[in-house]
Amino acid sequence: MNDRMHAWTLTETRAALADGMTTSTELVRHLLDRVQGAGEALNAFITVDVERALERAAASDERRRTGAARSLEGLPIAHKDIFCTRGVRTTCGSKMLENFVPPYDATVVSNLEAAGAVVIGKTNMDEFAMGSSNETSYFGDVRNPWSTACSPGGSSGGSAAAVAARLVAAATGTDTGGSIRQPAALCGLTGLKPTYGRVSRYGMIAFASSLDQAGTLTRSAADAAMLLSVMAGADPHDSTSVDVPVEDYEAELAASVKGKRIGVVREFMVDGNDPENSAALKAAFDVLRSLGAEVVEISLPNIGLSVPTYYVVAPAECSSNLSRFDGVRFGHRVSDPEDLQDLYTRSRAEGFGDEVKRRIMTGTYVLSAGYYDAYYLKAQQVRRLISADFQTAFEQVDLLAGPTTPTCAFRLGEKTDDPITMYLNDIYTIGANLAGLPAISVPCGYAQGLPVGLQLVAPAFGESQLLNLAHQYQLATDWHTHAPEAFA
Amino acid sequence: MSIDQSDIDKLAQLSRLEFAESEHADFVSKLGSIVEFVDQLQAAETDGVLPMAHPLDLVQRLRPDTANPNIDRDALQSTTDAVADGLYLVPKVIE
Numbered sequence: 001m002n003d004r005m006h007a008w009t010l011t012e013t014r015a016a017l018a019d020g021m022t023t024s025t026e027l028v029r030h031l032l033d034r035v036q037g038a039g040e041a042l043n044a045f046i047t048v049d050v051e052r053a054l055e056r057a058a059a060s061d062e063r064r065r066t067g068a069a070r071s072l073e074g075l076p077i078a079h080k081d082i083f084c085t086r087g088v089r090t091t092c093g094s095k096m097l098e099n100f101v102p103p104y105d106a107t108v109v110s111n112l113e114a115a116g117a118v119v120i121g122k123t124n125m126d127e128f129a130m131g132s133s134n135e136t137s138y139f140g141d142v143r144n145p146w147s148t149a150c151s152p153g154g155s156s157g158g159s160a161a162a163v164a165a166r167l168v169a170a171a172t173g174t175d176t177g178g179s180i181r182q183p184a185a186l187c188g189l190t191g192l193k194p195t196y197g198r199v200s201r202y203g204m205i206a207f208a209s210s211l212d213q214a215g216t217l218t219r220s221a222a223d224a225a226m227l228l229s230v231m232a233g234a235d236p237h238d239s240t241s242v243d244v245p246v247e248d249y250e251a252e253l254a255a256s257v258k259g260k261r262i263g264v265v266r267e268f269m270v271d272g273n274d275p276e277n278s279a280a281l282k283a284a285f286d287v288l289r290s291l292g293a294e295v296v297e298i299s300l301p302n303i304g305l306s307v308p309t310y311y312v313v314a315p316a317e318c319s320s321n322l323s324r325f326d327g328v329r330f331g332h333r334v335s336d337p338e339d340l341q342d343l344y345t346r347s348r349a350e351g352f353g354d355e356v357k358r359r360i361m362t363g364t365y366v367l368s369a370g371y372y373d374a375y376y377l378k379a380q381q382v383r384r385l386i387s388a389d390f391q392t393a394f395e396q397v398d399l400l401a402g403p404t405t406p407t408c409a410f411r412l413g414e415k416t417d418d419p420i421t422m423y424l425n426d427i428y429t430i431g432a433n434l435a436g437l438p439a440i441s442v443p444c445g446y447a448q449g450l451p452v453g454l455q456l457v458a459p460a461f462g463e464s465q466l467l468n469l470a471h472q473y474q475l476a477t478d479w480h481t482h483a484p485e486a487f488a
Numbered sequence: 489m490s491i492d493q494s495d496i497d498k499l500a501q502l503s504r505l506e507f508a509e510s511e512h513a514d515f516v517s518k519l520g521s522i523v524e525f526v527d528q529l530q531a532a533e534t535d536g537v538l539p540m541a542h543p544l545d546l547v548q549r550l551r552p553d554t555a556n557p558n559i560d561r562d563a564l565q566s567t568t569d570a571v572a573d574g575l576y577l578v579p580k581v582i583e
Contacts, residue, residue, distance in 0.1 A: 100567060102567075103559055103564055103566055103567065104559055104563075195544075196543045197544065197546070210542060211543070234549075239549045240542075240546075240548070240549075242544070242546065302532070305528070305529060305532055308525055308526040308527075308528050308529050309529065311525065312526050312529065319503065323504075326504070329565075329568055329576055330567035333568070333570065337579050339580075340578055343578060345504045345505065345506050346506065348504050348505050349505050349507070357503075357515075358518060358519060360503050360505065361496070361499045361500070361503055361505070361519055362522050364502050364503045365491075365519070366526070368499070368502065374530070375526065378532070379526075379529055380539030380540050381532075381534035381538070381539050382532050382534060382537075383540040384539065384540035385532070385534070385537060387540060387543065419518055419521065419522060433543075434543065435543060436543025
C-alpha cells in the first residue's frame with residue numbers, strides 16, 4: 001500500500017497494477033478516502049458510488065489474478081453526471097433529473113467498463129452543461145483546487161476539480177462550446193475534445209446535438225490517448241457517430257514533430273488577454289519551435305463571430321432537445337397538475353434553473369416565425385464561413401495553436417450577473433465546436449499563480465497528431481505534473 | 489430587436505415555461521442583452537452561403553429497416569410512478 005497512489009497518472013497507475021505494486025481495491029479505497037476527506041470541500045461529485053466501485057474493483061482484481069486483464073483493467077475513473085449510468089442516478093446537474101435513474105448505460109460508459117475501468121462516481125457540472133463556471137449546477141458551485149475562491153470553469157467543472165485535486169486520475173467530460181478545454185485550462189489539466197462524431201453521443205444527455213462531443217480530462221496527453229482509444233468508434237445507437245477507423249493513439253505519441261507547421265491564430269493573440277497568459281503562451285510557442293516545429297502566424301477572419309453564432313445555434317438546438325422534459329416519462333413532475341398544459345409548464349418551470357430557461361427562451365425566439373431567417377439561418381451561414389476559415393488554414397499548416405481562455409480562473413460570483421461576460425469566456429474554444437474539429441488544452445504556465453492553457457486544434461479526425469504534439473510538448477515541459485499544493 | 493414583456497410572455501407560452509412576476513424584469517433585461525449580442529451576426533456578408541447544419545457536412549447514416557429487440561418496456565417505465573398497464577398517465581385530456 002502506497003499513500004502516494006493518488007499522485008499517479010493513469011499511465012503510471014496502469015503500470016503499477018500490472019507490476020502488482022497495488023490492487024484496484026486498494027487504489028479505489030485510497031481515492032474514496034480522499035473524495036470523502038479533503039476532496040469534500042470542492043463539491044466535485046454529485047454521487048459517489050462506494051459500494052459498486054468496491055465490488056467492481058474486487059471483480060477486476062480477480063480478473064487480473066486469472067490472467068484476463070483488459071486494457072484499462074482496474075483503473076478508477078469518474079464520469080461527468082451527463083452520461084447515463086444504469087442503476088446509478090444521473091442528474092445532469094439539474095433539479096429536473098434529481099431522482100432520475102437511467103435504465104441503460106451511455107456507450108462511453110459501457111466502452112470504458114468493457115475495457116476494465118472502475119467508476120467511482122458522477123461529477124458535478126453546470127445544469128445541462130449550460131455554463132462556463134459550474135455555478136448553474138442545482139447541486140452547488142464547484143471550487144477550483146488551485147484557489148477555492150475561484151471557479152474551476154465549466155461545464156465539466158466537477159470532473160476538472162476531481163482530476164486536478166488528485167481525487168481520481170481521469171474523468172470524462174463533454175464539450176459543446178469549450179466545456180472540457182476551458183475547465184482543463186483553469187485547473188491545470190489536459191482536456192481533449194475529439195472530432196464531432198468520433199465518440200458516440202448515445203446516452204449522453206443532449207444539449208446541442210450538432211456541437212456536443214464527449215472527451216476526457218486527464219493529467220497528461222498520454223492518459224487522454226489511452227482513454228480515447230477505448231471511447232472512440234462508430235456506434236449503431238448513434239447515427240451521427242462517424243465510421244472512421246480508430247487509431248492506436250498511444251502508439252502515435254512517440255512520433256517526432258520536427259517539420260510540423262503550426263499556425264498561431266492571430267485573432268486569438270489580442271491585447272484583451274491577460275498579459276501573463278500571453279507571456280506563458282509565447283514561451284510555449286518557443287518550446288514547440290525547439291522541438292523542430294515551424295511556428296507561423298495564421299488568420300481565421302470570421303472567428304470573431306463564433307460566440308454570437310454559437311449563442312443562436314446552441315440555444316436553438318437546446319430548446320428542441322429539452323422539450324422532452326415534460327414531467328410525463330421521467331424527471332421532475334408537479335404533484336397536483338390542473339390539466340396537461342399545467343403539468344408541462346409547472347414541471348418545467350420548477351425543474352429548470354434560470355440559465356437553462358434563458359437558453360430555451362433564446363432558442364425558441366431564434367426559431368420562431370418571423371425570426372428564423374434573420375437569426376437561425378443567418379447563424380448557420382456564418383457557421384459555414386467560420387468552418388471554411390479553418391479549412392483554408394489547414395491548407396497552410398498542420399495544426400493551430402493559441403490560448404484556451406483569455407484569462408486564468410475567475411472568482412466565483414464574478415461573472416454571474418451578466419450572461420454575455422460569462423459567454424465570452426469561451427471565445428477561443430467555440431470555433432472548434434462550430435467546425436466539428438478536435439482540440440486539446442494543455443497546461444503551459446501560470447498567470448496570477450493560476451494555471452494557463454495552451455490550445456491546439458487539428459483537422460477533423462486528426463486526434464493522433466494532436467495528442468502526439470501535446471505529448472511531445474509535455475516531454476519537454478513539466479507544467480502538467482504540477483499539483484495544487486493543498487491536494488498534492 | 490429589443491425584447492419586451494409581451495415577447496417574454498409569448499416565448500414562455502411556446503416554451504411551456506412560466507415565470508413569477510418578480511422574475512419578469514430580470515428575464516426581459518438578460519434576454520434583451522443576449523438578443524442584442526447575437527444581432528452582430530446581421531453585419532456578416534452571407535449572400536449565397538449555404539447554411540451549415542452538420543459540422544462535417546455528412547449525411548445521416550442509415551441502417552437496414554429491421555425490428556431489433558430493445559430495452560424492455562418495464563425497465564423504460566421504471567423512471568416514473570405515473571404508469572398503469574404499460575401506459576403513461578397524464579391529467580384527463582378529453583372530457
